[in-house]
Amino acid sequence: MMNSIFLIGVCVIMPIIVVWLNNRSSQNETNKKTEVLLKAIESGATIDPEYFKPQLKTKSLKEKLLAKLTGACIAIFMGLAIVVTDTMVYDNIDKSNIVEKQIYEFVFILGGIIFAVGIALLISYFVGKRMLAKEIKDEEEALKSEK
Numbered sequence: 001m002m003n004s005i006f007l008i009g010v011c012v013i014m015p016i017i018v019v020w021l022n023n024r025s026s027q028n029e030t031n032k033k034t035e036v037l038l039k040a041i042e043s044g045a046t047i048d049p050e051y052f053k054p055q056l057k058t059k060s061l062k063e064k065l066l067a068k069l070t071g072a073c074i075a076i077f078m079g080l081a082i083v084v085t086d087t088m089v090y091d092n093i094d095k096s097n098i099v100e101k102q103i104y105e106f107v108f109i110l111g112g113i114i115f116a117v118g119i120a121l122l123i124s125y126f127v128g129k130r131m132l133a134k135e136i137k138d139e140e141e142a143l144k145s146e147k
Contacts, residue, residue: 003103060143061136065128072121079115086111 040047059067086108093100129136 003100007103007107060139061132062139065125065132065136068121068128069125072118072125075114075118075121077118079111079113079118082111082114083108 037047086104090104090108093104095101
């Protein structure tokens with residue numbers, strides 16, 4: 001019973017909290033901009049229309065590849081941690097309880113899937129790094145020439 005509550009918390013509640021925090025931070029940013037604009041209007045200052053346009057955050061190829069590498073490392077370690085923990089705990093459970101046994105088997109498979117996703121991201125990182133080496137070098141030189 002306690003394990004089911006933990007799984008529900010991790011699989012359902014945690015993603016909801018992450019989305020809520022993300023939306024809350026963007027809403028706070030909008031509120032701060034609105035506050036600054038209201039004070040500027042009250043004081044009679046001129047307002048730059050560029051201030052209202054959303055600022056697109058573009059990542060360089062290198063940043064995208066590093067984000068992929070980070071995701072790969074996180075997924076690999078999470079998958080390994082789940083599989084190892086589940087294997088250690090599985091030895092101590094009552095094997096006659098079919099539901100409990102199936103839950104632990106499901107968690108083991110889930111850990112294996114997460115580990116496999118991490119390996120796929122790691123392979124994707126190395127392939128992308130090799131394929132985009134010239135573009136990354138050109139991008140870095142362009143950034144150096146801008147400074």
